[in-house]
Amino acid sequence: MRIVRAKALGFCFGVRRAIDMVAEVAEERGPIDSLGSIVHNPVVVDGLTAKGVRVVGGLEEVESGTVAVTAHGRGPEIAGEAEERGLDVVDTTCPIVRKSQKAAQGLCADGFRVIIYGEEDHPEVRGVLAWTEGKGTAILDPEAEIDIPHRKLALLAQTTKSEQSFAEFVGRFVGHNIGRINELRIVNTTCPETDERYHAAHELAAECDLVIVVGGRGSANTRKLAQTCADSGVETQQIERAREIEPEWLEGKETVGVTAGASTPDQSIDEVVARLEKLAEKLHAKEQRARRFAPSNLMDA
Ligand code: SF4
Structure with missing residues (x-):
């Protein structure tokens, strides 16, 4: 056989980077709290727990010390909220996710309706949506009913969607909505x-x-x-x-x-x-x- x-x-560079960052900080500063699992893998979580990395659901569970933002990233509010509570932040957001957050933020500022092809409950997508200040929406169905206020539309993807599935989504979405769009931006944020x-x-x-x-x-x-x-x-x-x-x-x-x-x-x-x-x-x-x-x-x- x-x-x-x-x-x-196995490990992508973003996950490797996040694990190394939290492990290093835990070694230097002592136990730290991670806002959600650094990775969705029990073997890694057990290893990090042994190094002093505790998984918490939100900032409200942390009284002091250092919190880590995972590779999936979070919304812009996290930095201010952590500062208010006197907490240090280690931001391990993957650079590819960060690119997606910046794109979403910039497009919203330019008046585009931002649509993310992805699962609205996924932590990364929730984080990217938070950068749109409520002006973004995540969908999987290319024929979902969407309002496009200024006929300006931008399409992004959850990083873990395949390029092919994003291309198919874009084709069908644009085909369905072309009569309501004057300006279209497509940002390939797949990883x-x-x-x-x-x-x-x-x-x-x-x-x-x-x-x-x-x-x-x-x-x-x-x-x-x-x-x-x-x-x-x-x-x-x-x-x-x-x-x-x-x-x-x-x-x-x-x-x-x-x-x-x-x-x-x-x-x-x-x-x-x-x-x-x-x-x-x-x-x-x-x-x-x-x-x-x-x-x-x-x-x-
Ligand atoms: S965006 Fe890609 S490299 Fe970054 S954490 Fe996700 S899968 Fe890994």
Whole structure:
């Protein structure tokens, strides 16, 4: 059985950067509070907790010390609110998300109605919307009814949407609303790192009998990767930890692929590959034994 890793998988640079930043600050200043999970992965969260990073739901839960803004970013109000409460802020907002926030803010200031192609409840999208001062909306349906007050419209995307799905959204949205728009801006705020992982997952799915997708169940990006593989027609299993792999998944498989969401640490991926190698060896030994003791072989002996 061959075990193949996707060409691009696991931590993106934004997540790596955020983890390093909070770990460094916790080491220098002592325990810090993170406004939400730094990443949607229990293995990483456990590791950071051990280093003194506590996850809190909001500023109201923090009495003193330092708070961290996650890679998903927050609205502009957070800096002022933290200052009022006498808290220091470590801002780990991913530079790609920051670009999206700045674009949304600037376009609103220029009188554009800002539409974000994304999930309105996602922390990153909520953060970007906050930079529009209530003048932005997040939608997934390109035919949703939207008012466009000055016939000026701007389209952005949640960073983890694929370029292809954003392009399809833009095409359908513009087709549906063109009669109400005089000026249109499209800012491609999709993240190249995420797209790279989707493409690599596609390629992987094409050469495997089974793909194991490693990542937190709460990670939208990991779920989307698993969906990408399953849509390619390959058997797909999503797991958080190596011990969840069932030996029977591997029976009769020639090539097993491994990919992982942008919030999955290298350690989890290595553990999954190590367990697959071990299970493959056992399976091979079992098959050899079965062959040796097959009735036809016993008669030859
Ligand atoms: S997926 Fe992209 S946008 Fe999101 S944190 Fe990683 S690098 Fe930044």
